[in-house]
Amino acid sequence: QKIYNSFVERKAKGVKSFAVLIDPDKVTPQSVIPLAAKCVDAKVDYLYLGGSLVITEHLDEIIQQLKAHCDIPVILFPGSPSQVSRYADALLYLSMISGRNPELLIGQHVISAGAVKKSGLEVMATGYMVIDGGAPTTVSYISNAAPIPADKDDIALSTALAGEMLGLKLIYMDAGSGARKPITETMIQRVSSHVNIPVIVGGGIKDPEKAYLNCRAGADVIVVGNAIEKDAALIKEIANAVHTSKIIV
Numbered sequence: 001q002k003i004y005n006s007f008v009e010r011k012a013k014g015v016k017s018f019a020v021l022i023d024p025d026k027v028t029p030q031s032v033i034p035l036a037a038k039c040v041d042a043k044v045d046y047l048y049l050g051g052s053l054v055i056t057e058h059l060d061e062i063i064q065q066l067k068a069h070c071d072i073p074v075i076l077f078p079g080s081p082s083q084v085s086r087y088a089d090a091l092l093y094l095s096m097i098s099g100r101n102p103e104l105l106i107g108q109h110v111i112s113a114g115a116v117k118k119s120g121l122e123v124m125a126t127g128y129m130v131i132d133g134g135a136p137t138t139v140s141y142i143s144n145a146a147p148i149p150a151d152k153d154d155i156a157l158s159t160a161l162a163g164e165m166l167g168l169k170l171i172y173m174d175a176g177s178g179a180r181k182p183i184t185e186t187m188i189q190r191v192s193s194h195v196n197i198p199v200i201v202g203g204g205i206k207d208p209e210k211a212y213l214n215c216r217a218g219a220d221v222i223v224v225g226n227a228i229e230k231d232a233a234l235i236k237e238i239a240n241a242v243h244t245s246k247i248i249v
């Protein structure tokens, strides 16, 4: 549990982490080489790989290239069991606890359990909470499950608490990739002040200011994908914002 332990240790010290989300369909095994260099230069903590829809046949190759060109842990963020690759370091084993679609709560896990076990990947049981991002996102459409309304902080909190008490190891609050409205700081604060497990926050974060505010509100890991695809200079800016938001504990 090397990577999970790094999450817990960083949280205990109040150190915030920055994860760059790579959509495997928007890169090639070649294009991730300069991207890896930028992430190393910016001191990115984790690379997340995956998405609701992944069509590429080069997932393994993309991961191999990332591993060959940087030491940043590669963590799978799979939209479906077909996105499990043994070349990664760890897997966010997502149960979509915000929804009521049994396939995403347990069904897909049963189907892929044997393959996941065989992969040797570090498995991190994650309570995946989709929060309404202001307009339908790919994840809210594909999951066929209603997201938690953006202003229902109590529902978000109760969902996260239930996930923690069920034994999940991480909470991932996600407004969905490209969300018009990222998750509010009040919701992040409400959830993270009541659960002890690390809280990951992503979806629609477009600037260092929002990343910083989310960390100050209690997020332990900030995930950014879309904004970085549009402007790679943001990698360093957001990494700096996240790393200067350390909370003295």
Ligand code: 1GP
Pocket (backbone or CB within 6 Å): 021, 174, 175, 176, 177, 178, 179, 201, 202, 203, 204, 205, 223, 224, 225, 226, 227
């Ligand atoms: C999506 O949380 C991630 O699942 C990141 O979202 O692409 O909007 O940064 P963005």
